[in-house]
Amino acid sequence: MHFEVGESGRLLLRDGDSTLAEYIYAPSDATVESPRPYFLLRTRQGVEVTAYRPDDHVWHKGLSLALPNVGPHNFWGGPTYVRDQGYVQLPNNGSQVHTAFVASDTPIADAAAGLARVDEILDWRSQDGDPVLTEQRILTARAVGDDAWALTWRSALVNVSPDPLAFGSPTSKGRENAGYAGIFWRGASGWTGGAILGPGGDAGDAACGEPGPWLAFVAPDSSAGVLALAATPADSPWFARSAEYAGLSPAPFFTDETVVEPGGTVVLSAAFIIGGADVASLAATVGANLVAELRAVPDAEPTPATTAPDAEPRGAETDRDAELEGAAPVPDAELRGTETHRGAEPPVADPDPDAAFHPDRADTDPAPAAEDSAPADHPEESA
Incomplete structure (x- = not known):
């Protein structure tokens, strides 16, 4: 399993001849959709498990880090919930901008563990382009047995604005x-109405707002399942929906806001296992190990936002003699996977990997960058 270069602005996660995921790190989305990198995912059997720009909420894109309330900024997309006013489309849709890929500080251990890994630096900017946060993001992927695979996500966010930032949610602003x-x-989209499972069994939409170590979502036809595990904080509430649409997220700012002072850091991390209808059975074993791994990552100062932009990523086939110095920018953005050899040429991506990868998405063209997309028809349901 390894990452390689796709078309401009995206990486492909390869499992032999199959593509398990696309990581779109340089999207061309409309401002109102709060542009940010995102994953589109499928099982090892080829079942799509994510939506892209669904009709109900076009700012929903696969798996992403999305925050609706960071001080005055909206990094979720669409309108902002305002206390006593409901949803209002404000000029506050920020963006997450890819700055550089950097070298893993544990390349040998990553290879020994069978990890495909991406380390990335991002700038979070206001709608006016002002710096708000810098982020050090670590993404890993690995096989889980013969039928499943796991993705871990760790983001360390540093407040680089001059003011304290309150991280919250529509509920912290008054929406129940x-x-x-x-x-x-x-x-x-075909997963709407699927089963939400927790440590106590069938949890359903009642899991929304409740704390717990994990939740799993199983497609209505039992063709696949996704297990999500919270790593930080330990007892995070969950955002969970099935009746309206399929969605899961550890939601640490569900009820209470967290204020981060200038120069302060907040860390968010989670693990996801993509497998069959029985994926919840992996929570106590593989899932627990993934969470322990994420919690063991030491806190480190993110690379400054002035890091030079990288060149086109080279993929997982890299020269083992390349010097790796912590978080130093990687020449040509070398991405460490598990399939490495000396002197390899960049892998050639499919001519159009996107065309066959998104049967579920609402349209086949990327979101327009020049014009803002319209908010939802029912802004009171803008989650």
Whole structure:
């Protein structure tokens, strides 16, 4: 399993001849959709498990880190919930901008563990382009047995604005049971009405707002399932929906806001296992190990936002003699996977990997960058 270069602005996660995921790190989305990198995912059997720009909420895109309330900024997309006013489309839709890929500080251990890994630096900017946050993001992927695979996500966010930033949600602003904010998975449209499972069994939509170590979502036809596990904080509430649409996210700012002072850091991390209808059975074993791994990552100062932009990523086939110095920028953005050899040429991507990868998405063209997309027809349901 390894990452390689796709068309401009995206990486492909390869499992032999199959593509398990696309990571779109340089999207061309409309401002109102709060542009940010995102994953589109499928099982090892080829079942799509994420939605892309669904009709109900076009700012929902696969798996992404989306935060609706960071001080005055909206990094979720669409309108902002305002206390006593409801949803209002404000000029506050920020963006997450890819700055550089950097070298893993544990390349040998990553290879020994069979990890495909991406380390990335991002700038979070206001709608006016002012710096708000810098982020150090670590993404890993690995096989889980013969039928499943796992993705971990860790983001360390540093407040680089001059003011304290309150991280919150629509619920912290007054809307009942709508505490969405975090590493958010939006399931494929055909998954609406699927089962939400927790440690106590069938949890359903009642899991929304409740704390717990994990939740799993199983497609209505039992063709696949996704297990989500919270790593930080330990007892995070969950945002969970099935009746309206398929969605799961650890939601640490569901009810209470967290204020981060200038120069302060907040860390969000989660693990996801993509497998069959029995994926919840992996929570106590593989899932627990993934959570322990994420919690063991030491805190480190993110690379400054002035890091030079990288060149086109080279993929997982890299020269082992390349020097790796912590978080130093990687020449040509070398991405460490598990399939490495000396002197390899960049892998050639499919001519159009996107065309065959998104049967579920609402349209086949990327979101327009020049014009803002319209908010939802029912802004009171803008989650």
